[in-house]
Amino acid sequence: MPDIKHFDPDATLETVVRLFWRQGVASTGIQDVVTATGLNRSSLYATFGGKQDLYRAALGRYLEQRSQPMFRRLAEDGRGLPAVSEFFGGLIEARCSGEYARWGCMVSNAHAGAENSDPEVRAVLDQHHHELREAMYAALITAETQGQLSSGVDPGTSADLLALLAYGVNLRSRAGADAATLSRTVSAALNSIGVRAAA
Numbered sequence: 423m424p425d426i427k428h429f430d431p432d433a434t435l436e437t438v439v440r441l442f443w444r445q446g447v448a449s450t451g452i453q454d455v456v457t458a459t460g461l462n463r464s465s466l467y468a469t470f471g472g473k474q475d476l477y478r479a480a481l482g483r484y485l486e487q488r489s490q491p492m493f494r495r496l497a498e499d500g501r502g503l504p505a506v507s508e509f510f511g512g513l514i515e516a517r518c519s520g521e522y523a524r525w526g527c528m529v530s531n532a533h534a535g536a537e538n539s540d541p542e543v544r545a546v547l548d549q550h551h552h553e554l555r556e557a558m559y560a561a562l563i564t565a566e567t568q569g570q571l572s573s574g575v576d577p578g579t580s581a582d583l584l585a586l587l588a589y590g591v592n593l594r595s596r597a598g599a600d601a602a603t604l605s606r607t608v609s610a611a612l613n614s615i616g617v618r619a620a621a
Contacts, residue, residue, distance in 0.1 A: 502565030517595035526596030
């Protein structure tokens with residue numbers, strides 16, 4: 423007879439995403455997961471495996487549910503630099519206010535933690551970085567075709583710069599940097615590559 427689960431694995435995984443995102447892996451024990459989800463250890467282990475398996479699943483869900491939709495919107499936006507400016511504006515707002523304020527980005531947090539020594543985790547981090555960079559590059563190619571980039575600005579190099587800036591926003595916001603300071607930094611970066619300030 424097949425095992426019948428009396429809980430929603432998808433909803434459980436979303437709870438676990440929030441737990442690891444807010445607290446980090448090192449500070450989260452399996453008892454924290456049990457408490458947050460209301461499930462016993464045997465149900466968790468049977469469905470997801472151990473703590474590291476659960477973390478990998480949560481990190482993959484974060485990439486799929488939160489990061490990739492943002493990257494797609496940026497890559498497909500036809501406005502060039504204003505789209506990049508809007509991307510950063512939304513990022514700063516999400517990191518500095520609302521329900522997830524000061525949590526940072528789960529992926530950026532993983533870059534800074536010991537969990538990045540896991541090859542499967544590293545693969546997710548590399549995928550995230552590649553997709554972020556490619557979304558920036560697509561927006562900058564659009565900006566170039568619309569005459570928005572300053573003379574001599576290379577879209578590829580600038581995409582690398584802006585991807586690293588996004589990680590910086592994530593990490594500094596978790597450490598308490600205020601939205602106004604982060605916004606000024608982003609504006610300076612965009613002004614340095616653009617013919618005019620992105621609106």
